[in-house]
Amino acid sequence: MLLEDLVAQLGHNVRRHHAGGGHADVTSVRFFDWADVSAIGQGCLVLAIGVGDRDSARAVLAEVEQRRAAAVVFRAGVCDGGLPAGDVSILESVPDADWSHVHALARAAIQASGVRVPGVDVESDLFDLANVVATAVRGAVLVEDADKNILAYSTVEGQEIDWVRQRGILQRRVPHTEQTDEGYREVAVSPVPVRFPPLNDRHGRIAVALRAGGELLGSIWVDDVDGRSTPDALQLLSDSAELASLYILKERTRRALAASASGTTAGQLLRGSGDVASNAEWARRTATSVVVVLVPADADGPNSVHWATRARSSLNVYLSAFRQQHAVTVEDDRLYLVLGTGRERPVDSDRVVQGVAEHLRQSLRVDLIAAVGTAVHGVEEIPRSRQSADELLGLLRHRQDLPRIASYTVLASQVLLHRLGESREALRLLDDPRLQRLLDTERPSGQAYVSTLRAYLDALGDAAKAASACGVHANTVRYRVQKVQELLGVDLADPDDRLVLWLQLRLLAGEKAWRG
Template sequence: MAGLTLDTFLGLVGGEFVDVVHSPAGLDLPVVAVLIHDTSTAVQINPGDLVLGIGLRAADPDAERLLARVRPDTVLAFKVHDDAERARIRALSETHGATVLAISPEMSWDQLHSLARTSIASAAAGAPDERGVPFGDLFALANSAAAMLEGPVIIDDDRMEVIAFSSLDDPIDEIREHSILHRRPPREFMDWCESTGILPRVRQSLTPVRVVPPDGATRLVTAIRGGSDILGYLWVAESKHRLDQHSADLLAETARVAALQLLRSRMSEDLDRRLRSDLLRNALAGRANAATVQSRLGLDGVCFRLVAFVPDRPGSPPPAAPELRPLEDLVALRVGASRRRGAVTSCDGLIYATFPVDDRTPAEPARLAREITGQAHRKLHLGVRAAISGELGSAAQLAEARRAVDRLLDLPLLDESRRVLAFDDSVADAILSEITEILLERPRLLQGGLAGMVVSDRDCGTEHLASLRAFFDAGGDLTAAGRAVYVHRNTLKYRLTRIRDIFGVDLDDPAQRLVAQLQVAAFTAHPELQEELPAVPVRPH
């Protein structure tokens, strides 16, 4: 069925306002009508209907009765106010096999209803044009043009890469054969076009240009224009009959049709990118349905990694979305151009991308991340850091993977070689960062003798914390630790003895030593915690 599909509709609305709770039939469902559910009237619900559950809450009996009435190819929309409602709706939709959307309270039902009706009315993505050629099918257009012009046709994009060609029984010269096999014209032909000024003429001319290459058939070529932009090029080679003015007129007409299709294709690609971005953003927040995310992002049955990028902004708030756009476009371009397609989104001042991997490409995410940070520095004049998660097997792991890469990015940048951190190569740092996070969430775990030591430093000017940190950093080497804090090893040894006698922190006890090292890491990474400790009397142990 031609028209609006659920994935296109989601791309139009945006993931900030709508996300998928459950979709057992995928996102390629047609959306052909929008209905308002009325509990007082038994409305007929048909496949392809988008049913708005206005006034229904997850706990209402009518919500479950409505879910039980529909098939998977009907779409239900409910307002969801909190995680408890989302969990309830998800459980009901899974029980009844229903396709359900969660609508943000910030979007009014009137807005959603109006947008759905307008989208359904204007959707004609699969309708043929006046020639009978389906919109978006450039190969069909090339065949149609070849039949009219009685010569083989090739359609290139704006970078001169072949995107479609006719497949009728026409003669093939070397230029056409190379173009089809390698998706680009031969280098010698391109050099000849540039040296003779053919391509600049084509870009400037509003009518087709005749091209007579030294080693190929005569051709007509015209630019495919979208306003003032060059969208691509349309070529026809001379075959059975000489290409005349009538041929040029037909080629120009075909170029106008190709422009509409290329513009529609670009719009479709933009919507697809936006939908994939919204799905990934919701998955990172733990809101999306894992099965839908895996299917739509191409993660079914594959392993993948999450890569995060953040601009260097020491001491500054996270950048707003418009500031992130150039970097997000760069990441999307590189990820989209890679051998394996991923998804890209921005959230809270960071950019995240999924990247499928296999046994043959274990180092590809790290290589790609290094190239992106380098390009950001050279082209955008922006310092960027990146972090790569461990290997993931399910979209349900994305929220936890996000926390893991965020922790890696919170680590101090010790040197330029650590601009790209991989979880696999930074396991110790990652574990210590997560344990520190747990300590911060549970302040009682920072109590004890070491907290008293920190209070002493704060209130009395002692240097116990710095001495203990130097001792740990030096791996217990008193000479190296003393050098780090500019005291003799014996002075440092005396300080450690005082820490044991006064605060009860015995570094000869393995358990106490481990806890002390974790607490020192937390107080060092977050000096504001030192100010929050209450003054306490110090009693020798």
């Protein structure tokens, strides 16, 4: 495969730094390793993943040139200041490149470069490929990823499909049965197409695995209605698998780059830093913004591992489908979502967040805690919304009695009290000897002074209302309140005494130091 064509297939992952001495032909791709340099040969694309400075890059470049490699790819920034120009082409990765994606995409492109499927070229998509295969093999076609999600299907008129194929297309996912699971395992380990006979009310199938190197990307399935597929048709199915693998990797890389761009934008917005122009663009498109932080409700659950990374891509697709202005990033296994309300039409952020939580619950099978920060005007205020969302998340994790999806605007008072409870200075309120006398008297007397006093203060001094909350007579409340005043030497008619006692009891409840 010509290097120029491979660079085009790699798209925005790499950029050319030095063109080399000619039109190199690339036949393989390898990561650079000083312990295994003998594996690098003529026509090799070398990924110098571990090279981080110019001196090391010069040494690597001399080695790969001696071994007549086609090109070498260095990390972004390594080539700054220049490297010696020679016969080996020098490429540079984009910042934060996913090297596993670059390697898989390059390998798939090289494998597919010699494949020529009539009616299909590299600019086609999976639906075009499915239709070509369906016509040649004379059976309806499905292209699936490794998780059995349907990526594309043929639309050739007149081809029969059974109920399994029909339900899979409607649900965009293959129905689970014992037979299909066994079939997938057989296809995954076979280097050639596998034929399955008809089963009850289901057609026969022909299937081939989609791979890039050692990674299983998915599979192509053909309805084999009458078993008349010719050897030429089966060969075309095998060739098509190479192209399908390339398409899947290109789309995966495109999404990864889009997610990376969104994550960079979100990170800049959350910190109030970065490219002023992109921030200004965000400001022009939105009236107000709000930050949402999401975490699994069960942090130790089986679906909580790497959930945020998996959720980011799914969430970008979901919100883009609704044309919702957004940016997503992951920090410390928290998913941060910046939502723009839009200038042309108002956006109900609470409704959007409910939809996001439900979408992720269904797609990832994980229940979430979602904390919605304050709505702010201007990109420079977005860090303030992020701070309020983080504070609210701390409260929601601390208080299981509160909703799992909540807004700072609704729970602002509880957040502020929680902030007090986490402050060492605020906790000094609990060092009051009067409070300790109240707690010491409570235990032997059994008079429930603490719970009665809390109910009385919560009821703003309404003895009848406090009595109803405590399940006693109003006179009992009045008696206990009088005893508390005598015991502590306070006057509950004094606003300062009332405020201090109420804060002390709230702090106690928040710290779970008292369970009256």
